[in-house]
Amino acid sequence: MRLIRTFTSFLSSCQGAVTVDYVVLTAAASGVAIAASGVLKEGYRALSVTVTGELSGSTTETVGLSYNDGFDNGSGDWIGGHVTDMGDQIGLVLGPLGGSGDNASVKRDFELTDGIESTTIAFDLYAMDSHDVSDGDHGAIFLGDTEIGRVIKNGDTTTFVSNNVANVEVESTLVQTDVQLGGFVGNQSWWRDSQMALSITVTDPTSFPGSSSNVLSFEFQANLNQDTGDESFLIDNFSIDGLNDPDAQ
DSSP states (O other): OHHHHHHHHHHHOOTTHHHHHHHHHHHHHHHHHHHHHHHHHHHHHHHHHHHHHHHHOOEEEESEEEEEEOOTTOOTTOBTOOEEEOOTTTOEEEEEEOSTTSSOEEEEEEEBOTTOSEEEEEEEEEEEEOOOGGGTOOEEEEETTEEEEEEEEETTEEEEEEOOOTTEEEEEEEEEEEEOOSSSOOSSGGGOEEEEEEEEEEESGGGSTTOBTTEEEEEEEEOOSSOTTTEEEEEEEEEEEEEOOTTOO
16 A cells, blocks of 8 residues: 555656756757758758868869859959959959069860860959050950950950850850949049959859860950059959769769
C-alpha cells in the first residue's frame, strides 16, 4: 500500500513539469535549427563570395568561376594597369588611360573552363574630358588579337562602334553623359564626362582567334593625344565568368 501511495503521489505532483516542457521546447528548437542550417549555409556562402569578389577582385564560384573587381585592392595582375582614386563620384578605378605612351593600354589573360559554351565580360567605362573626334581619339577593345569595337566620345556624345566580329555580341548602355565626374573642370561640353556600361558575350570562347590553351586575353587601348590630366578613359566594376576551376570534378 505504501508503494502505491508513493507512485500515486508522484503521478499527481506538478514539480518538474516546467523542466520537462523546456526539454521538449529545446529539442524542437534544435530540430528547426538543424533543418535550417543547410539553407543558411548556402545563403551566407553566396553572400560572402560576392562581397569578397567586389572587395578583392578574387575569383568566385558561379558558372565555372567568376572574376569580379572594383579595384579596391589595386591593379593586381593587370598588365600596364594602375589604380587611381577619382573621388566620391567614381572612387577607385583602373586608369586613367591616355595615349602617346602615357598609360595607353591595360591587358589581362583569363583561363576559361574547357568546352564552355560562352563567357560574358562586363565593365563600366568612363570617358573623361576633352576627347577630339577630329584627332581620331578613341578607346579600342581587344579580345585575343582581334579588335571588337571602339568607344568614341565627341563632346557630350559617347558611342560604341562595333566591328561586328563573329561570335561576339556587345551591349552598350550610356549610363550618364555631359556630366562633371572629375578631371578637368569647365563649362564647355567637351570638358565634361560620360559613363558607359559594356557587356561582351563571346560564344565558343576557347576557339576565339588569338586564344590558346583556353586562355582569352582582354585588352583596352587608348590612343588619346593629350596627357591623362586633360583626357582619359577609366575602367571600373570589371567581371568575367566561365573561368577554369582547378578543383572541379
